[in-house]
Amino acid sequence: MRPQRGGRPPASPPQTVKQLLKVLRQQQSGGGGRPPVSAPPTPTPTHGGPWPGPPLVPPNPCGAPPVPHGGPGGAYGGGAPNLGGCQAAAPFAPPGPPWPQPLAPGGDLGGTLGGLTPDLEPDPEPDPGELAAARAAVRAMDPRELLRQDEEGDTLLHVLCARGLRAPARAAAEAFKALGQLELREHRGKTPLLVAAAAAAGGVVGDLVALGADPDAADHRGRTALHLAATYGLPRVLQAMMSSGVPVNVEARNFEGQTPLHCAVLSHNASLRAGGNPGGVSGGGPPISTPQDRLLCVELLLRMGADCGSQDMKSSQTVLHLAVRGGNLALTHLLLRQPGVAPRLVNVKAHGNTPLHMAAALPGGPSQEPLVRLLLAWGADPGARNLEHDLPHSLLPPGPPGDQLRLLLKSRRGARRPSPTS
Incomplete structure (x- = not known):
């Protein structure tokens, strides 16, 4: 790296945002006295925006260890567990009796659309104290550090969305909105909303849409949040999109020419071929969703006005x-x-x-x-x-x-x- 004029070169930043989180967490806990050589510089803020004071950030207020993200079966992982007392997306337990398969000739499914499973309960709001602490941490952060992208294009907001950490993600998203960067993309073309959708973080999805995130944003494969939820069988994500009241293009096409409803039907077909073992569908990854989840995605998309034709x-x-x-x-x-x-x-x-x-x-x-x-x-x-x-x-x-x-x-x-x- 070429030295800057009038001074020495800054210390090399960590390679990824996930490493940044680990470094700053070690600094917070006083781990070992001297910070690692890969610790990022802490320049004096020169912006004049809403982050006064030194750019000291507890970038992971919950103390959760950084994890790779990429999705169900390799694209950002499933819903995050509740780590360190942080609010995470609650896992969805499919209600009602198991889906009848196969159906006897002339048999009845036991109800019309919407009668198979009850509406999902919305994710609980984050704790006010936790949200206030997360906002204070973000306000203390220099915007350049907040918006820094790692080698995979991830920012702190992408990582928080991937973990399903609702309070820190909302606080960071508010700051990103103020900076006009709520649609910042990582290397697969995913905005924070798409990352949250792929991570089954319904509460985070709802917060981002409410803050103005583009509900029709698509990744490098043309997949919107609806496509991701339909493909991976994530009804809570669809419920969050539907409950937001924000218009969304339910007939959007991915680069295969498929609507979200096409993806939901193919996903349900795949879950039945796998014998109800979703882990088999995802290529050996952790269980993603059940056939009931995937059926509910079909129902929700039909409720949203998806065209069967x-x-x-x-x-x-x-x-x-x-x-x-x-x-x-x-x-x-x-x-x-x-x-x-x-x-x-x-x-x-x-x-x-x-x-x-x-x-x-x-x-x-x-x-x-x-x-x-x-x-x-x-x-x-x-x-x-x-x-x-x-x-x-x-x-x-x-x-x-x-x-x-x-x-x-x-x-x-x-x-x-x-x-x-x-």
Whole structure:
């Protein structure tokens, strides 16, 4: 590093904000007398803003150890535990009975949208004393240190959001807003709001949106906070966004051309394939959410006005196509029961294939026959042809179960065929 004019070069700053937190925590506790050589300089403030006095910061008032963040399964981690008496996002315990899977033919889900699970209780407000102490700590901080980004682009606010530490995160966010930097991004393009969303910190998400954070901000993969919550099965994040009253684009597209509702359906499909073990879905990471969590995300997005008829930009599939293609009988039933969905979508084609084509093309299994019967009951056309001019019955697998369904589809097709005099 080149020396500054008229003085010696400053000490090398820590490589990451997480190291900065560790260094300053050691200084606070008087650990070892002399500060480490990597301790950041403490220049005299020259700003004239709302942080008078020396820039001495207890940047982690809770004393929580710094942790790597990156998300569920590698992108910022799950909800933070309650460390050192700090307010953290409360873990979500899915209420109600387990999701019925598979559903018997003609079975009922036990209610319409919103009847499966009760509304989530909002996260409690942070302790006033803790919030006041956090604000005092932030006011004592030099803005240059507050906004410093580490080698991964993280600021102190990003780290606090990743930990789900609500009181310190709110205090830091207020300061970032005053400095016009509430949308500062780290190396993956995540704003503090996106970091909090990926960390399942619903309370922090609500605070950031209330302070004016852009609810439609997207990361380098085009994912908004709604996409992240839907992908990882985080209903508290969706609840916080919905409860804020701030308009949000529920039809935003990620770079795969998918809306948050597409992501929520794919996530629920994946949780069922993993046998209800979310840890398996995330590639060996810690458990993220249950199938009930992921189903509740579908419900919440529908409450927010998500359009079941939106087709993704790559394959033109609606969420009904995705649910059927995943063999997800219960979710298919839920979607078809939404007002106006069945007559509008049951025969929509995605690259030529209707949902009935996709049900017929499934490789057998216990859900295939109920899916076919369910789609027929809601008006699926067994005479529709795809781009290869295939009828649904020609896609059925060989063997006795497929032969029985073949007869069913052929008979239904004959029943739908108009008479010569009509």
